[in-house]
Amino acid sequence: MYLAAGWCGGVIVPLNIRWSALENEDALKDCRAVALVVDKAFAATGAVLAQAIPSLTLIYADDGEVPAGMQGYEDLIAAHAPIPDAMRKAEDLAGIFYTGGTTGRSKGVMLSHGNLMANALNALGEGLFPGTSVYLHAAPMFHLANGAAMYSLLLSGGSNVMIPSFTPEGVMQAMQNDRVTDVLLVPTMIQMFVDHPALKNYDLSSLKNIVYGASPISEAVLARASAALPNVQFTQAYGMTELSPIATLLHWKEHIGEGKAKGRQRAAGRATLGCEVRIVDAEDRTVPYGTVGEICVRGDNVMMGYWERPEETARALAGGWMHTGDGGYMDEHGFVYVVDRVKDMIISGGENVYSVEVENAVAQHPAVAQCAVIGIPHEAWGEQVHAVVVTKAGATVTADELIAHCKALIAGYKCPRSVEITETPLPLSGAGKILKRELRQPYWENRERRVS
Structure with missing residues (x-):
């Protein structure tokens, strides 16, 4: 669906499967969505949403009988001829990604085709997800960290492995069966994965790299993970949806040896390729090294803005820099340390x-x-x-x-x-x-x- 939306010139809006129907209804109304694709697991929720939004076309993309009131995905393919590539440009809107709202209502983050490709190429330039990668999608794909990895893998010629949802043993089984080399997990998933008693029962020898992000990892969990998976490299990615999503990377070498001795495993890394990072005070002035301020990012990966929210867009992108709302400092070597949150x-x-x-x-x-x-x-x-x-x-x-x-x-x-x-x-x-x-x-x- 990500690829089809781009090909036909549409805009994809991935919905959060953990939100309530009311929250997703608000997002659909906000962006004036015209079609909703559901599978068997979300067919009932889709029907509820369609009742609330009569103009919404429901498309059923799963095996089995098509529920009443929905159009079958395979039937639509059979009944229509292929369409040409809409040839969207870098500056055209590719997707709206809803993130929690600081004012109590979700904001739609507008990302262009150029934003998404900039992030994908930046990741490849950093050595993530080469053509030999077999990547496991264990985190939900409405989260841009996992969804965006798909673009890098498609560009490099790597392979995408899908599982319905995260469970420790489900991840282990997929890694063993499909010889997975790379995966992105949030720290909570890593903790559940490495602490699971079944870990020793699976052949995980193909696994080479775990990228983690979304929140800082505790040193205790990182130590247990490194001990349990001694041949796996750990890479931290820091960013946010508004950055498509990567701003900084902490490479695996900084987690061990000299980097660890210098305490760099506690950092969020240095600015990734194509990004600039600076730390500013309340007046938007760059602060000296070691001084805590707000982390700001500039680059081709920075969002177009918030959907139909010009005032919030202007505040977030003041001076051409994305103001992350995270408090941190930078050392003299360019490593960024996240220490607090400016926003609630x-x-x-x-x-x-x-x-x-x-x-x-x-x-x-x-x-x-x-x-x-x-x-x-x-x-x-x-x-x-x-x-x-x-x-x-x-x-x-x-x-x-x-x-x-x-x-x-x-x-x-x-x-x-x-x-x-x-x-x-x-x-x-x-x-x-x-x-x-x-x-x-x-x-x-x-x-x-x-x-x-």
Whole structure:
């Protein structure tokens, strides 16, 4: 579908399979989608979405009988002649990729054909995914890190191996059967994979490289992974959807030997080919080496903007640089270290969770007077969504009731896993803004970085 959309001159909008139907309905309406392709697993959800959006054409792409109200993918192919390549240009829109919204609603990241190809070529130039690669798509392809890898593999002549979803043993089985050489996993997946008791039962000798990203990896997990897979090289990719998605790479050599002795395994790497990275202060001025500021990126991989959100686009791309919202510093050798987040975002199990979106859900409960959502450390997921709630006078609510309330409104992975209920007002700045740094402090003190 990625390739077909580009060929015919359309725009692909991959939907998040973990979102609720309401969240995906909002995305479809926002971009005014005209067709939705579903398989057996999502046929029922597709029918619900089509009821909410009558203009949506449903296409069923799977084996078995085509459900009522849908058109069969194979039937459409049989009934139509091939069409010529629309010959889209580099500056033409290729896809809209929805990411969590800092204002409580998802934003559509517009990526051009040029953006996607720039990232694909940058990765190949760095030595990732050569023509000999057999790459396993274990992470979901609506996540651009995994979806974008496909473009590099198609350009290099490598092979793509698909599995329906991530499970440790499913990954092991695919690696053994298809002699997989490369895979991208988020740190939570790596932890589940290398700690699984069945690891020793599979032949993983073909595996050469694990690329990890989406969130920092703990040194403990990295050490266990290296010990369990001594012949595998680990490469970190740091970036975001708005960057198509790679900004920096930390090559495998920096994880061992001299690089490790210098502490570089804790870095996010150096600017990848075709990218420039700088660290700026609140006035957008470049700060000295070793000084924490906001990480900014410039290059042909930087997005076109946010779909129909010119003001947010202008803020994000001020001065021609993508402002990532991540706090970090750069050393004199160009290595970037991510230490905090400027924006209120939590990364749990490799998924971005914007605190404002969760707060909007929590605040809809009638017992809630005030709330704040923060990320706290979690051994398995990296970060855990935690809500601090002030109840209205005379009102009572339990943590379980609040969590159940949120699950009816937003995707399960976004919902708080823990809730602190208090009658004490939350700390405020002079401007009346909740001081989330003070709420996070007890959980993150004595840690080198305030992201996990």
